[in-house]
Amino acid sequence: MTGQANPNRSLAILFAFVFIDVLGFSLMLPLLPYYAREFGASTTVVGLLLGANALAQLLSAPILGRLSDRHGRKPMLILSLASTAVAFVVLGLAKSLLVLFLSRLLDGILGGSISLAQAYVTDVTDAKSRAKGLGLIGASFGLGFLFGPALGGWLSRGGDYSLPAFVAAGFSLLALLAVIVLLPESLSAERRQELRANPRTGFTLGALRSAMVRPCVGPLLWAQLIFSLAFAGFEATFALFADLRLGLDAQSTGYVLAYVGLLVVLVQGVGIRRLSDRLSDKQMVFGGSALLAATLLGWGISPSLPVLLVVLLPLSLGSGMLRVAVNSALTKSVYPEEVGGALGLSSSLGSLARVASPVVGGFLIGQVSTAAPGVVGAVLMAGLALYAYRRILFVPDLTCPAPEG
Secondary structure (H helix, E strand, O other): OOOOOOHHHHHHHHHHHHHHHHHHHHHHHHHHHHHHHOOOOOHHHHHHHHHHHHHHHHHHHHHHHHHHHHHOHHHHHHHHHHHHHHHHHHHHHOOOHHHHHHHHHHHHHHOOHHHHHHHHHHHHOOOOOHHHHHHHHHHHHHHHHHHHHHHHHHHOOOOOOHHHHHHHHHHHHHHHHHHHHHOOOOOOHHHHHHHHHOHHHOOOHHHHHHHHHOOOOHHHHHHHHHHHHHHHHHHHHHHHHHHHOOOOOHHHHHHHHHHHHHHHHHHHHHHHHHHHHHOOHHHHHHHHHHHHHHHHHHHHOOOOHHHHHHHHHHHHHHHHHHHHHHHHHHHOOOOHHHHHHHHHHHHHHHHHHHHHHHHHHHHHHHHHOOOHHHHHHHHHHHHHHHHHHHHOOOOOOOOOOOOOO
């Protein structure tokens, strides 16, 4: 552990910070399509609006991660949360579609707070406890998504979408205050000085490209991309699936999503902590991939709501295993001074998937069948399980230096 922060206290503060931050984000996210339609946005434009944030994070997350390696996690967290608060204020004041897009781009460019929180966890945990720490962050993320959409719906009852945006800004400011006042820097001044002098913490496109071909790092990043593509397809098309295949209305779909949020909390907060005592990160990558292959197929062909509710339990477990294990293994496969950049790159690959999957998923469910996104996702995860068996499962947990030349 490289920092001076008390691990247990810092993890508790991070849990609260991520919960508050995600609460504000998830409060507004389901309302954006309705907000955009007030300005005459078409369905295509709404899709572009939802993808704008992910596109901005795709470009910026590795840069923020590298900067946090050089200058510390806390300054970057403060910058990220401040920009998110400003973005929500801009959203609440919006009088045109252009301003809506500007607000989402602003939040995406500097709003990589989750990957920064994961880098902080890496600083204050050792290799043995890292998966548990990252699982705790995932649990707080799920808890925020459990309550956020319901609160957003309640605040927008009168059709006023600016009020939820201002409340979301308030939550971001509260999280910002908690970081400023309560959260110590996880990297000591001496350590930050060492990292600034280390050429591996500089941001270059060459450094990012080299990560993809390292024998211990590249397979994990490919696993993150494939998993993100499959699971983002599930997230992007779930509401359409519930409507077209099961005939659920918006309220019923909201209840199912709340159930999913509860499962995420239980899996990340309890299940992953217990699994990490019995399985290695790379065993969880393989096992989670195989489990997701089966459960995404089960989701796609679910004939009724009761069957869907049963399938969602192992599906949440499989996605939770992958979400935590890939990043935990990644932090153990790079130099300590590269952790922030590696997690930023992992986050960036997830953003790439969130840009592409809504378009592909919408086409599949509209032009092929309601089962198609689940079938395609299952094929992707079956391929990842085979890839993980051959390229990840039996690779030692050793730091892989950058290839020479």
